[in-house]
Amino acid sequence: MTVLWTFEDLLAATGGTASGPFDVTGVAFDSREIGKGDLFFALKGAETDGHLFVDKAFANGAAGAIVSQAVPYPHILVADTMQALEALGHASRARTKAKIIGVTGSAGKTGTKEALFAALDRCSRGRAHRSVKSYNNHVGVPLSLARMPADCDFGVFEMGMNHAGEMRALSHIVRPDVAIITTIAPAHIEFFKDESGIADAKAEIFEGLVEGGTAILPADNVHYLRLRAAAEQYTNAILSFGFSADADVRVIDHLDSVHNSTLITAKVCDAILSFNLSQPGQHWIGNSMAVLAAVLAAGGDLASAGLAMAEMGGLAGRGARH
Structure with missing residues (x-):
């Protein structure tokens, strides 16, 4: 071994x-x-x-x-x-040359992380790593880093929080090259005065971005401008995603396809990509745009990403139809 x-x-x-x-x-x-x-x-x-x-x-x-x-x-x-x-997590981050992606948000973290891993693992021929299950807290994140082989090309890490300051600590361990916020919603609202407090806490992920790193933001969310202002304090490289006509990576068209999949045509900055998305649901269509934006920012292959999202199986404990 x-x-x-x-x-x-x-x-x-x-x-x-x-x-x-x-x-x-x-x-x-x-x-x-x-x-x-x-x-x-x-x-x-x-x-x-x-x-x-x-x-x-x-x-x-x-x-x-x-x-x-x-x-x-x-x-x-x-x-x-x-x-x-934590020290071993820091050592793992220090020794790797992999592009590191951090994924957070009030919903969709695990699915987006899994889809992004599938896309990057496919184009790197098995040289991608990701956090398993929902290991996204102060224990799970350094553990997931410590498990990353030194010769990976990509690492994808889910990052969660329910109090202000927690994301900041995780981001400084992960030090992402690419940081994604999937959405802002009233999850853990009991610990914040309102949703804007949640947005601010999630935006702490940008504080750990490496120099020249990319922030990826949900263009359709009501807190988009607040998130963008936070990201601009740490990077000039910002990509927006979603259904909005102003998004950098956006859905042009989508229609139901065979076996509950969705045929999507997307504009990815200057490129046009059509692909099948195997996972059902409007939220998956939006989050697939975040995956494409991250693949682009991390230097992956968009065509491989489209193929990977067409072949994804169901995630354990979620999305199953009965």
Whole structure:
């Protein structure tokens, strides 16, 4: 199996004290997800302590663990395992030459992330990486970064928040080359005075953009101008998407096709692209424009993106028809 992190790199990233050398082929914080050769992070949460599951992790094949208390297995001892996970996420971002895309929004994050991954994985012939499930918080984002192979061409990361300031912290870990906001809606409204507060919190994603990075914004959303003003503080490269006639990447026409798919004709800046979208729903049509905008900004292939969106299967737990 391919080594994901050498012992030397783990030690340099975490700054811990090692019981002995070991290389790892994967990373997890859930002992049930551990496979042969993986690194286990023993994280301490509000309800449980990962150190209680160290035995299970090694029984499942772990090669080593990051711990804050000594264990009778190969390990690196650190003061705080969560800080060590963040440090490994930073190290992964620092070593990669991949184009990194961050995806946030009040809805559509996971679907857009999956479609974008499918598009970029196709054009790079399997050299794309993305966060799995909805690993989009302060634990899931650095974990997803730590799992990224060093030789990827693209990395796609879902990023979520429900309080102001959370997106800022995630964005500075991910440091996206391309940052997408799918939409702004009253999700987690209980933590904000109104939707404009949600828009401001989501717009924190632009604070981590690398120099010359691209912001991708929903042209049809009522908060578009507010989002654009926020993005303009960090980049001059902004692409809008949606149904609006003023959008940079927009739907020209769409009609129902076979097997619940939609035939779409889109204007992608100066190009015209026609493709089938396998996923049903008006929201998917709009978000497919965000995918095309991101593929363009990241230097991917638009034709491959169209083919990938035609062949996408249903996402687990959503979109199934009964």
